[in-house]
Amino acid sequence: MKLIVDRIGCERGGRRVLGDVSLTLQAGQGIALRGPNGVGKSTLIRALCGLLPVTGRAELDGRKLGSDEWTDLIAYTGHRDAIKSVLTVGENLRFWAALHGGDANAALDRFDLMPIADRPAGLCSAGQKRRLGLARLVLSRRPLWLLDEPTVSLDAEHTRIFGDILSTHLDVGGLAIVATHIDLGLALRPHVLTPPSAAPEDASDPFLTGDYL
Numbered sequence: 001m002k003l004i005v006d007r008i009g010c011e012r013g014g015r016r017v018l019g020d021v022s023l024t025l026q027a028g029q030g031i032a033l034r035g036p037n038g039v040g041k042s043t044l045i046r047a048l049c050g051l052l053p054v055t056g057r058a059e060l061d062g063r064k065l066g067s068d069e070w071t072d073l074i075a076y077t078g079h080r081d082a083i084k085s086v087l088t089v090g091e092n093l094r095f096w097a098a099l100h101g102g103d104a105n106a107a108l109d110r111f112d113l114m115p116i117a118d119r120p121a122g123l124c125s126a127g128q129k130r131r132l133g134l135a136r137l138v139l140s141r142r143p144l145w146l147l148d149e150p151t152v153s154l155d156a157e158h159t160r161i162f163g164d165i166l167s168t169h170l171d172v173g174g175l176a177i178v179a180t181h182i183d184l185g186l187a188l189r190p191h192v193l194t195p196p197s198a199a200p201e202d203a204s205d206p207f208l209t210g211d212y213l
């Protein structure tokens with residue numbers, strides 16, 4: 001399996017926030033997406049999920065970004081945990097397992113969630129909710145993981161466990177793009193985003209040039 005991202009760019013709010021990103025990934029490889037706040041890491045991840053209109057193209061084994069075939073190959077975790085707070089931890093995972101066909105108990109076990117399987121998800125701590133959200137990844141059994149700061153709220157031990165799970169995913173031929181500010185201790189290839197070239201500004205306007213302050 002091979003991912004080709006070819007000059008993907010994106011505008012948000014009428015402003016160009018992502019400029020012509022190109023990269024390739026082979027089966028078993030992962031990228032650590034880096035760069036300062038606001039440079040476009042989340043935008044690129046969301047764009048590759050098909051959630052934002054883009055210029056350029058991306059293909060995963062010939063399946064084009066935006067097609068249903070592409071969507072069937074990706075698993076996404078964003079800043080929100082995407083859990084159902086009135087269901088218990090176990091019910092959340094069984095719901096996802098019913099959709100994807102994975103093993104809910106194995107996912108509970110893998111993410112150290114078995115001791116709180118009967119707790120309503122809405123009553124979990126931030127780190128517990130994050131682990132529950134991440135557990136969907138292994139249930140989905142999809143090859144390309146698009147992860148936006150997956151370890152936020154995780155303690156050191158659960159960050160290590162998540163690193164092991166991601167490593168296993170890559171070992172079996174998965175692919176991953178991970179926006180992260182921390183070192184996960186894995187052999188992820190760094191890809192540093194830089195801001196898109198700025199639109200020309202009116203040099204005489206202090207409110208645009210920044211000379212005001």
Ligand SMILES: Nc1ncnc2c1ncn2[C@@H]1O[C@H](COP(=O)(O)OP(=O)(O)OP(=O)(O)O)[C@@H](O)[C@H]1O
Binds near residue numbers: 013036040
């Ligand atoms: N909904 C939106 N509408 C307009 N502009 C947005 C929107 N969301 C984000 N942006 C802008 O897009 C740019 C890239 O934001 P993005 O969230 O992708 O950055 P990031 O690299 O993930 O940042 P961080 O490290 O802080 O998470 C920023 O300048 C931001 O202001």
